[in-house]
Amino acid sequence: MTQALIPAVPLSLGNLDAYIQAAQRFPMLSEAEELRLARRFHDEGDVDAARQLVLSHLRLVISIARGYLGYGLPHADLIQEGNIGLMKAVKRFDPERGVRLVSFAIHWIKAEIHEFIVRNWRLVKVATTKAQRKLFFNLKSMKSGYEGVETLSQGQALEVAHRLGVKPDDVVEMETRLSGRELALERQADDADDVFAPIDYLADSRYEPTQIIEGKVRARLQDEGLKSALESLDARSRRIIEARWLNEGEAATLHELAAEFGVSAERIRQIEAKALQKMKAVLVV
Numbered sequence: 278m279t280q281a282l283i284p285a286v287p288l289s290l291g292n293l294d295a296y297i298q299a300a301q302r303f304p305m306l307s308e309a310e311e312l313r314l315a316r317r318f319h320d321e322g323d324v325d326a327a328r329q330l331v332l333s334h335l336r337l338v339i340s341i342a343r344g345y346l347g348y349g350l351p352h353a354d355l356i357q358e359g360n361i362g363l364m365k366a367v368k369r370f371d372p373e374r375g376v377r378l379v380s381f382a383i384h385w386i387k388a389e390i391h392e393f394i395v396r397n398w399r400l401v402k403v404a405t406t407k408a409q410r411k412l413f414f415n416l417k418s419m420k421s422g423y424e425g426v427e428t429l430s431q432g433q434a435l436e437v438a439h440r441l442g443v444k445p446d447d448v449v450e451m452e453t454r455l456s457g458r459e460l461a462l463e464r465q466a467d468d469a470d471d472v473f474a475p476i477d478y479l480a481d482s483r484y485e486p487t488q489i490i491e492g493k494v495r496a497r498l499q500d501e502g503l504k505s506a507l508e509s510l511d512a513r514s515r516r517i518i519e520a521r522w523l524n525e526g527e528a529a530t531l532h533e534l535a536a537e538f539g540v541s542a543e544r545i546r547q548i549e550a551k552a553l554q555k556m557k558a559v560l561v562v
Contacts, residue, residue, distance in 0.1 A: 300335035315372035362389030506556035514552040
């Protein structure tokens with residue numbers, strides 16, 4: 278029975294690493310087990326069945342959330358929001374549609390994480406350094422001490438900077454950011470079909486012609502440089518480097534190459550180190 282396979286949720290996880298380890302211990306469900314649990318929840322409202330479906334997909338949320346770490350938001354918060362999306366997916370999942378829950382849940386998990394990032398994006402971009410965070414949380418209250426002032430004068434900015442121990446330029450920049458009007462990048466739900474949002478006009482620089490050409494030239498130069506570096510090596514050294522570093526499959530081990538050339542693994546390591554040093558000299562030139 279699947280229920281016996283799903284352990285109870287840990288009462289105290291302590292930290293994020295402990296949570297991830299606990300989530301990884303929940304077993305994956307087979308298609309038959311998933312279908313049976315989904316039907317129990319969909320048809321009978323069995324909350325325990327829904328719990329088992331959620332627990333078995335926690336590792337999916339962790340994996341997806343990891344892909345959004347570049348936005349500067351805590352991994353734990355991203356996982357938490359993704360878990361909300363997972364629960365929404367389980368609630369809306371129709372077992373008779375003929376698709377696995379994982380395929381259906383990915384959309385809901387990402388949608389919840391995206392909404393969380395959008396809600397917090399301005400805060401993340403406004404306060405990134407220690408000085409900026411200090412200003413972000415103090416400037417508004419300090420500015421209110423100057424009655425009737427909408428924009429700080431140079432003298433007032435200097436005074437605020439001195440009191441907070443930051444640069445005057447940082448004060449001016451933060452004031453400009455905080456007083457800026459927020460602009461929605463995406464279309465709102467009540468917008469007409471013929472209304473375009475700013476995001477519709479944003480270009481992806483990766484596909485700009487100059488960037489494409491420069492990328493191709495850069496790749497060609499890198500290929501030519503690697504080819505020249507390899508040609509500077511003797512046959513044995515080149516074979517070792519290719520097997521250890523340029524193999525499309527699994528890299529050869531020192532012991533495998535030692536058996537191939539009839540020398541010790543330590544000797545192969547020495548040849549490899551010397552070859553890499555020689556290649557580096559060629560590439561630098």
